[in-house]
Amino acid sequence: MNSPVPALLDNGLLEAVSQGRHHDPHSVLGIHPAGKGRWSIRTRRPLATTVTAVFDSGRHLRLEHVHAGIWEGSFSGSRGPYRIDTTYDDAPVFRADDPYRHTPTIGELDLHLIREGRHEDLWRVLGSHVRTSDHSAGTSFAVWAPNAQAVRVVGDFNAWDGQGHAMRSMGSSGIWELFIPAIDDGTCYKYEILGPDGQWREKADPMARRAETPPATASVVTASSYRWGDTAWLAQRAKDRPVNLPMSVYEVHFGSWREGLSYREAADPLIEHVTSLGFTHIEFMPLAEHPFGPSWGYQVTGYYAPTSRFGSPDDLRYLIDRLHQAGIGVIMDWVPGHFPRDAFALARFDGSALYEHPDPRRGEHKDWGTLIFDYGRNEVRNFLVANALYWFDEFHVDGLRVDAVASMLYLDYSRNDGEWTPNIHGGRENLEAIHFLQEVNATCYKKFPGISMIAEESTSFPGVTAPTDRAGLGFGFKWNMGWMNDTLEYIKRDPIHRPYHQGELSFSFVYAFSENFILPISHDEVVHGKGTLLDRMPGDHWSQLSTMRAYLAYMWGHPGKQLLFMGQEFGQYSEWTEAHSLDWWLLEREPHRRLQDFVGSLNATYRKNTPLWARDNDHTAFSRIGAPHWDPSVLAFTRRDWDGNTVAVVCNFSGSALRHHALDLPQAGVWREILNTDAAEYGGAGLGNMGMVVAQDGGRAEMVIPALSTVWLRHEPQARIPSPTSG
Structure with a gap:
């Protein structure tokens, strides 16, 4: 049809293109104008015997070998789509499309x-x-x-x-x-x-x-075909403000909750378990792809890829969709603070420090042996901001818990003098990381109203949950690490010593309203020789279980939302490991089964009583109580909602029951006992207040506070005070 024309291209260029080391192979390969209404087609077919361009119109153009496996031919007339027919020695004709005839797919x-x-x-x-x-x-x-x-x-x-x-x-x-x-x-x-x-x-x-x-x-390569069924959930979420709603979070390491389950297989048992316990949310430890299982997902190599250990991306979509349809929110752990050095991943991605900061004083994490993102680079910041949006958009998650925020905020984090460089103002704050956190929070809240951005931040950095337009970081919640550390120190003490350390239990009230807090008992508190939560409690098994119930009820009554790591709901004894499942067999033992039943009752009572969550960030809705005398083993306070409903939380962490404890409640009348951790149904001694406490004019009441217990009382102003009975 048309004869090949001599190649006019330099052999060195053709060799570079043939070897795949040229920066613009499309400038040589594919179809190009050849002048005077003619077109040239070039393609790479090393070792071919014949090469022919076959147009959709039926036209055939025989190409000739030019150099280094590059074949070329020219023709007159109009251009159009074509395929390449290639023959090799003793082989049939192989027809294929040519990648280099295609225009760019990015604008x-x-x-x-x-x-x-x-x-x-x-x-x-x-x-x-x-x-x-x-x-x-x-x-x-x-x-x-x-x-x-x-x-x-x-x-x-x-x-x-x-x-x-x-x-x-x-x-x-x-x-x-x-x-x-x-x-x-x-x-x-x-x-x-x-x-x-x-x-x-x-x-x-x-x-x-x-x-x-x-x-x-x-x-x-992946393409999603999943069709979501959580439209109603997302519509309601967009109208909500999580800070004013009940939130109790069940933290899950997916691979060891029940070992061997896929995303789809886990849906039914996980929904059944979380629903029976009454948690409002599940928080998954990181599910982005990571090469090393014992990192628990905190050393990410595939920020946009859900780990394939448990199934496909659509399988994860199915799990989240099912959770939403069951009324359970989903929070995902997100790790923008550092990434591992694995040679196949982000480290020195194009042969240079690209995603990581080039200065090792800012680009290397000494504690974890990982690399730190260069937050001041536009494309790196964009990679991370878009990644947060990706999890909300593609997987409908309801929140991201941002890992290790403290390590991002400070240039001298875990560094000695001389191992870090100050910012442009001479300070220790990482200004680029702060800007990134503000940007990601503001962008996520703008595009997805009703979601939660949660900071794991362990310092006193100001304004973590303040809006970005007020110079805050813009998070919705912050983990209250101070509360966690103090109260765990308190609770491990023998009851005889606790009166001298009540500040560890109550100091958090001083700052409880400075941020929007979540109280976390997370995976970090049940590993590395720390034992489990139940194991922290002193005394015999009965005392441990009693203290556990009292502590959880104090935690659920305290201002802020709550998070509890899996296994603690039934009192797991063995320290958690990612290598095998939780000790579910413990539920065959009545004390552990009753503890789990208690957690279900705790969540149900919490969710029904708005004073315990509606004004978590309002100091005027909280009051310490304790008169007429202060007992150092008793901690008591009240919570109020916007309608004047009031709940009193009364804790006795001593080893002795207080049978005639005088307490000045804020209002007279009936205070219904809505939760008593010493109830016989939970395995306690069964001491209580016959279902109610009556406060006289002025609020003075006398009540029973069982040993190692927490009692919740709800004021019921319309209730009739019972008449005294004759002996």
């Missing part, structure tokens, strides 16, 4: 937003995406690697030889792009990156939305 606006660090839908343009391009089905690939000399896609589709699938540089954006026809969902791939040092590195896709199951490390 100029996307590139601009990426450069500016403002692309809130970053995962929709970077990474791998099954799509149709120029009438061909396949997968587009896009990756940020600004310091690379060349980037190639390798995978099971090309026998992990990327020479024929080099990507094109999209200029100053640092983005590399390639559409590869005929690649579909389930294809494994990585990027081969030629760094500025001349070394090739094989890297998993930072934006991959699925990964191979560890210890394999490839990224996996």
Whole structure:
């Protein structure tokens, strides 16, 4: 039809393109104007015997070998879609689409937003995406690697030889792009990156939305077909303010809750368990992909990929959807503070310090042997902000608990003098990290009203939950680590010594309203030789269980929301390990079964009584009580809602029952006993107040406070005071 024309390209250029080490292979390969109405087609087909371009119109163009496996031909007339027919010795004709005939799948606006660090839908343009391009089905690939000399896609589709699938540089954006026809969902791939040092590195896709199951490390092309059923849940969530709602969180390490369950298999038993216990939310320890199981997910290599250990991304969507339909919120642990050094992942991604800060005094985490993100770089900050949005958008999570915020806030965190550099004002605050946290919080709340951003922050940094427009960090909640540390110190003491340390139990009231707090008894408190929560309690088994119930009721009555790690609800004795399931067999023993029943009653009573949660962040809704005399083993306070309803929380952490304890309650009348941790049904001694306490004019009441117990009393102004009975 048309004769091939002599190649006009330099052999060195052709060799670079053939070997997949040229930054713009599309400038050579594919279809190009040849002048005077003619077009040239070039393709890479090493070792081929014949190569022919076959147009959709039926036209055939025979190509000739030019150099280094590059074939070329030209023709006159209009251009159009074509495929390449190739023959090899003793083999049939192989027809395939040519990646290099396709136009870019990423637009100029996307590139601009990426450069500016403002692309809130970053995962929709970077990474791998099954799509149709120029009438061909396949997968587009896009990756940020600004310091690379060349980037190639390798995978099971090309026998992990990327020479024929080099990507094109999209200029100053640092983005590399390639559409590869005929690649579909389930294809494994990585990027081969030629760094500025001349070394090739094989890297998993930072934006991959699925990964191979560890210890394999490839990224996996994925396409979701899941159809959500939680529309009503999301609509209601958008109207809510979590700080004014009940929140009790059940923290779960998915792999060891019940070992061996997939995301889908866990849905029914997890819903049944959490519903029976009355928790409002589940918090999953990190489910983003991580190579090392004993890291519990806190050393992430795939920020956009749910771990494949338990199923596909759609399987996780199914689990979250089911939880929502059962009325249970989902919080996910998120780790933007550091990432591991694994060679296949983010570390020195394009041969240079890219995601990590280049100065080791700011870019290396000494405690954990990990790397710290460069929060001052637009593209890195964008990667993390978009990742938070991704979990809300794609997986409908209701909150992110941000791990290790303190390590992000301070440049001298866990560093000695001379091991850190001050900020531009000479201070120790990491200004870039602070700006990032403000941006991610403000952006998430703007796009997803009703969600919760939660800080694990262990210092006295001011304004963690203050709005960003008031110079706060903008979180919705902060873990109250001070409360946790103080009260665990108190509760492990023998009751005879507790009167001298009541400050450990009550000091939190001084600052309880300075932030929106969550009181956490988390996984960190039941590992590394600390034992379990029940194991902290002194005395015999009965005393331990009694103290456990009293402590939990004090915790649930204290201002703030609550979080309890799995296994503590039934009094697990053995220290938690990620290697095997919880000791569910303990529920065959009545004392442990009763403890679990108590936690269910605790949550149910908490949720029914608005004074215990409606004004958690309002100091005027809280009062200490204790007159006419203060007993150092008794801690008592009241909580009020907006309608004047009042609940009194009275704790006795001594080993002796107080049978005629005088207490000045804020109002006269009947105070109904709505919770007594010493009730016989929970395994207690059964001491109580016959269901109520009566306060005389002025509020003076006399009541029984059992040993090692907490009693909740609700004021009922309309209730009739019972007449005294004759003996």
